[in-house]
Amino acid sequence: MTTSLLLKPVQHIQGTILLPGSKSISNRVLLIASLSNGITTITNVLDSDDIHHMLQALKLLGIHYQLYKNNTVCVIHGVGGLFQINNHALTLFLGNAGTAIRPLLAILSLSNHRITLTGDNRMHERPIGDLVNSLRQGGAIIEYKIKNNYPPILIHGGYVGGKITVKGNISSQFLTSLLIAAPLAKKDTYISVEGILVSQPYIDITLNIINNFGVTITHKKYQDFYIPGNQTYKSIENVQIEGDASSASYFLAAAAIKGGTVCIKGIDANSTQGDIEFAYVLEKMGAKISWGDNYIKCTKNQLTGIDVDLNHIPDAAMTIAIVALFAKGITTIRNIYNWRLKESDRITAMATELRKVGAIVQEGIDFISIQPPIKFHSAIIETYNDHRIAMCFSLICLSEVSVEILNPQCVAKTFPNFFRELNSISQYPIESL
Numbered sequence: 001m002t003t004s005l006l007l008k009p010v011q012h013i014q015g016t017i018l019l020p021g022s023k024s025i026s027n028r029v030l031l032i033a034s035l036s037n038g039i040t041t042i043t044n045v046l047d048s049d050d051i052h053h054m055l056q057a058l059k060l061l062g063i064h065y066q067l068y069k070n071n072t073v074c075v076i077h078g079v080g081g082l083f084q085i086n087n088h089a090l091t092l093f094l095g096n097a098g099t100a101i102r103p104l105l106a107i108l109s110l111s112n113h114r115i116t117l118t119g120d121n122r123m124h125e126r127p128i129g130d131l132v133n134s135l136r137q138g139g140a141i142i143e144y145k146i147k148n149n150y151p152p153i154l155i156h157g158g159y160v161g162g163k164i165t166v167k168g169n170i171s172s173q174f175l176t177s178l179l180i181a182a183p184l185a186k187k188d189t190y191i192s193v194e195g196i197l198v199s200q201p202y203i204d205i206t207l208n209i210i211n212n213f214g215v216t217i218t219h220k221k222y223q224d225f226y227i228p229g230n231q232t233y234k235s236i237e238n239v240q241i242e243g244d245a246s247s248a249s250y251f252l253a254a255a256a257i258k259g260g261t262v263c264i265k266g267i268d269a270n271s272t273q274g275d276i277e278f279a280y281v282l283e284k285m286g287a288k289i290s291w292g293d294n295y296i297k298c299t300k301n302q303l304t305g306i307d308v309d310l311n312h313i314p315d316a317a318m319t320i321a322i323v324a325l326f327a328k329g330i331t332t333i334r335n336i337y338n339w340r341l342k343e344s345d346r347i348t349a350m351a352t353e354l355r356k357v358g359a360i361v362q363e364g365i366d367f368i369s370i371q372p373p374i375k376f377h378s379a380i381i382e383t384y385n386d387h388r389i390a391m392c393f394s395l396i397c398l399s400e401v402s403v404e405i406l407n408p409q410c411v412a413k414t415f416p417n418f419f420r421e422l423n424s425i426s427q428y429p430i431e432s433l
């Protein structure tokens with residue numbers, strides 16, 4: 001049965017949001033802490049589906065950890081090397097978490113066993129062939145269980161490193177996965193990136209975390225990477241996860257469209273996440289942004305459409321497509337082909353739903369162009385089981401019409417409390433209370 005959530009028009013936006021931890025950082029730190037040589041205490045861990053899938057997999061792989069404070073604190077007992085797997089024929093279900101299945105594939109290719117990685121239906125449509133090809137170049141034996149290039153996959157191990165190439169144009173998560181595995185490989189690894197590398201700031205997140213766990217990777221302009229093998233990640237006593245910059249985008253946008261002012265706590269200009277750049281894009285569109293120590297503030301102002309390449313911030317870029325509805329003139333978002341390969345075909349999904357609320361939308365293979373509606377249409381929004389479509393379209397309640405969001409629970413992938421948080425900064429007209 002499909003459930004739905006009706007969001008009534010909001011009159012004003014004002015307040016403070018305390019951000020949950022970053023998905024990208026949480027899953028990387030949980031994995032690397034598990035491979036490290038001691039105990040790591042991680043605070044502000046995100047409590048969401050993507051992280052539960054990683055934690056469940058780590059448990060099945062023999063990692064001991066304790067969770068506290070509603071799963072936001074995790075004490076991990078690292079194994080100081082590869083997983084010590086007792087059950088040699090495991091199946092790990094990873095939902096639709098790209099940040100779980102892809103790095104785990106690379107790490108599990110380093111030891112010998114029979115481990116199947118699988119996920120939900122959409123995961124079986126998300127390509128992983130480029131990563132498998134790179135691992136095979138380094139000796140890995142990996143089989144596709146249903147369809148070539150897609151999960152589920154069966155890993156036999158055999159990966160030793162050496163000279164490999166990886167394609168950069170589909171997902172940066174492939175390179176991230178190779179980088180996380182490389183220090184534990186028997187041989188030194190040389191990775192050469194073929195073609196353009198998409199979503200580059202996520203590589204900085206990876207390099208930064210790897211570096212914090214005591215391993216240095218050298219590279220030339222994100223094209224050629226060198227990683228000595230036979231290394232050990234060194235556990236860190238305490239790691240504090242930054243707030244999630246992609247999740248911040250919805251509240252920054254809400255303020256820009258309908259504020260008042262919203263103060264977002266948990267990130268600032270020093271964030272290691274590329275999606276922090278969203279605030280600068282919003283500023284370019286006209287919003288008033290100010291930065292402080294561990295917070296960003298955004299205040300409403302007249303918004304104007306822009307023409308931008310947002311390849312580097314694909315997740316937060318979706319929120320710009322919604323801000324475009326409230327801006328003067330046309331907004332074009334370019335170089336976003338890989339939107340099509342994520343939780344849904346996000347270019348087609350966004351175009352379809354944006355048209356429902358009255359926008360005139362042009363969709364290309366790698367761009368979307370949005371002309372705002374003269375008058376908003378109240379609509380029932382299909383969310384395609386994509387958390388970001390649900391969170392983006394909830395902002396339609398900042399127009400003069402209500403919006404109904406189908407399957408609102410899908411936000412649990414990265415932000416289970418999203419609607420509660422949005423409500424906490426929303427003020428309603430007296431008559432709708």
Ligand SMILES: O=C(O)C1=C[C@@H](OP(=O)(O)O)[C@@H](O)[C@H](O)C1
Pocket residue numbers: 023024025098099170171172173176198199202314315338
């Ligand atoms: O490495 C990461 O944490 C991520 C990288 C990005 O994916 P792509 O590199 O596939 O664009 C992003 O969309 C995803 O939500 C998280």
Ligand SMILES: C=C(OP(=O)(O)O)C(=O)O
Pocket residue numbers: 096097098099315342343388414
């Ligand atoms: C693309 C996303 O997720 P994943 O980490 O599964 O790729 C996302 O969160 O928008």
